Amino acid sequence: MMTTINLTADTFQDTVTGEGITLVDWWAGWCGPCMQFAPVYEAASERHPDITFAKIDTEAEQELSAAVQITSIPTLMAFRDGVLLYAQPGALPAEALDQIIGQVRDLDMEQVRREIDAQEAQAQAPEVPEASQN
Template sequence: MTTKNITGADFAETIENNDIVLVDFWASWCGPCRQFAPTYEAASEKHPDVVFAKVDTEAEQLLAAQANITSIPTLMAFREKVLVFSQPGALPPAALEQVITAVKDLDMEDVHQKVAEAQAKGPQN
């Protein structure tokens, strides 16, 4: 599977309708983003069961703001609609592979339970 450009219009739908979604927030003027792009594309070919999405932060400034993107590139990983990883910076191939493996290996029953417990407690001051 190749990478897929997404916008604010289809971001939620992409997260909602896929088990695992990686999102690369990037911009064309960003050197580290351009360096990370081939690594991200290569990983998308190795993992057809994962959606590899890209968000152009210049074209999608509102979406980038809603996602609290303060540095690019930023990689986010969603599993079963839950944000399970978010980190700025370009990852080398081995580190990206570790993230993908870790996301696939998550015990989502445990994750959903922790999310429910956190929601039950309400916002922390």
Template sequence: MATIDLTSDAFEKTVTADGIVMVDFWAEWCGPCKAFGPVYEAASEKNPDITFAKIDTEAQQEIAGALEIRSIPTLMIFRDGIQLFSQPGALPGHALDDLIDQVKAIDMDEVRAEIAKQTDEPSDAD
């Protein structure tokens, strides 16, 4: 099994690590979550260079609450500690594969430069 079960103890350390980290928020009672599970697992097998994590929202309610998870499944993607994606809903395999390709193609130097630019600029709301 290529996915890891993530708990509050390891969440921050995992998502702030270098590389791509995908997190699937799910629950045992959730039909769409159960349908997405094998798709997510298959993607993890095809992409050993990515960390694929799963968070059971019933067992890890503090994480789900802190991240304002309102619908499941929800997929979040982090790269080099920066959240790049968060969207509820189960994806078909081809859409997940395409999303992974897009995340791999992102120029993280550009992302970091844009974040720095936004944090250095004064607010327009003055």
């Protein structure tokens, strides 16, 4: 049973901004570590049916890959309720993937949103000009 979905530039935004947890595996057919990670990712998708497991072929989706600054593959991204919580390159062993899933699942999203709001408010604060040196 195919439990992962393939994303494209057209479906990426809608998928990762949805409710719940979405994992995205950025890969390519010529990438050895990607091929090693694929069965690990597929197996995890079968163990966690409540999570959306998506794959993006970086060869087919070069513009999208460039837009999100994918520089190394495989890269795994984890989103929850539209918030990017994890993005790291490298093929993960099954235990490490399960740890990431557990951490994303256990997060207090209210707290995460408060932190994001605080960071955004700080980023939008007017710059205080430095005293002139005359």
